[in-house]
Amino acid sequence: AQKITQTQPGMFVQEKEAVTLDCTYDTSDPSYGLFWYKQPSSGEMIFLIYQGSYDQQNATEGRYSLNFQKARKSANLVISASQLGDSAMYFCAMRESGFGNEKLTFGTGTRLTIIP
Amino acid sequence: EPEVTQTPSHQVTQMGQEVILRCVPISNHLYFYWYRQILGQKVEFLVSFYNNEISEKSEIFDDQFSVERPDGSNFTLKIRSTKLEDSAMYFCASSTGRANTGELFFGEGSRLTVL
Numbered sequence: 001a002q003k004i005t006q007t008q009p010g011m012f013v014q015e016k017e018a019v020t021l022d023c024t025y026d027t028s029d030p031s032y033g034l035f036w037y038k039q040p041s042s043g044e045m046i047f048l049i050y051q052g053s054y055d056q057q058n059a060t061e062g063r064y065s066l067n068f069q070k071a072r073k074s075a076n077l078v079i080s081a082s083q084l085g086d087s088a089m090y091f092c093a094m095r096e097s098g099f100g101n102e103k104l105t106f107g108t109g110t111r112l113t114i115i116p
Numbered sequence: 117e118p119e120v121t122q123t124p125s126h127q128v129t130q131m132g133q134e135v136i137l138r139c140v141p142i143s144n145h146l147y148f149y150w151y152r153q154i155l156g157q158k159v160e161f162l163v164s165f166y167n168n169e170i171s172e173k174s175e176i177f178d179d180q181f182s183v184e185r186p187d188g189s190n191f192t193l194k195i196r197s198t199k200l201e202d203s204a205m206y207f208c209a210s211s212t213g214r215a216n217t218g219e220l221f222f223g224e225g226s227r228l229t230v231l
Contacts, residue, residue: 035220043205045159045222091159095220103149103172104209104220106159 003027004094004107012113013082020067021077021110023092031097034075035104036066039089048090051075079112087114118142122208122223129230132197137226139191139208145219148191149209150183152176153225159207165191198230 005024013019025034036048051059051066059066067076079086089111093104121140129135141148150162163173165183182194191210195202205227211220 037222043227044224045207047221093159103161103164104151104159105161108158 002107003105004092006092006107006110008110009108010111010113012115015084015114015116016081018078018080019082019086019112021079021090021092021112023075023077023107025073025075025092025094027073027094027096029096033095034066034068035093035095036064036075036077037091037093038086039091039109041088045091049077082114084114084116087112120208120210120221120223122206122226124226125224126227127229129198129228131200131230135195135198135202135228137193137195137206137208137228139193139210139223140189141191141208141210142221143189145210145212147171147211148183148185149211150193151207151209151222153205153207154201155204162193162206195228198228200230203228203230 003026007022032053034051038046038048049059049061049064049066051068058068063080065078067078075092089109091109092107095104120142123138127135146166148165151159152162153159160176161174163177163183164171168185180196184192191208193206205225207225208223209220
């Protein structure tokens with residue numbers, strides 16, 4: 001089974017609208033972290049937001065928020081008031097705990113295109 | 117803000133040549149990683165490095181690959197004899213090693229093109 005599933009290969013959203021990018025995950029580890037990264041066409045991986053499995057509140061960073069539903073194992077990224085510069089690939093990733101197991105597992109990504 | 121830096125940003129090499137990609141992780145970080153992203157595909161884990169040794173590696177990280185921390189700051193990935201399928205973006209990352217934190221940052225990547 002895939003550890004991280006992003007079911008939306010591509011999305012088109014009107015500028016200034018909010019957008020939700022879906023991410024579901026699969027782990028039996030009680031301690032884990034969930035990340036979202038943005039990858040513009042230039043290729044770098046830009047960290048957006050992080051949610052720890054024990055965090056009581058949903059993470060927020062400016063226009064980004066993470067809708068964390070632990071029972072459903074989902075960690076959707078919400079971008080409010082989208083901008084043209086938000087057009088990029090977005091990757092959800094999970095990091096499980098345990099010594100020697102600190103790596104990130106990535107989803108296949110969602111290509112977001114903001115339409116003027 | 118501290119950042120992970122990688123060099124070169126782009127390298128073109130002939131098949132069969134050796135390549136070394138360099139990374140300077142964030143100074144107080146303890147875990148170091150290499151990831152790979154073939155064009156249009158997802159980011160894949162290659163190897164993690166802790167306490168001067170490999171802590172985990174993926175099936176991609178075969179005998180052609182090696183990592184080293186030759187001094188207190190650099191972290192290198194060597195590909196001994198490059199193949200066409202090694203063409204990819206290679207990302208270095210570093211973290212403090214505490215899994216339940218958000219402290220894992222990537223460099224800007226090194227694009228490797230094997231001809």
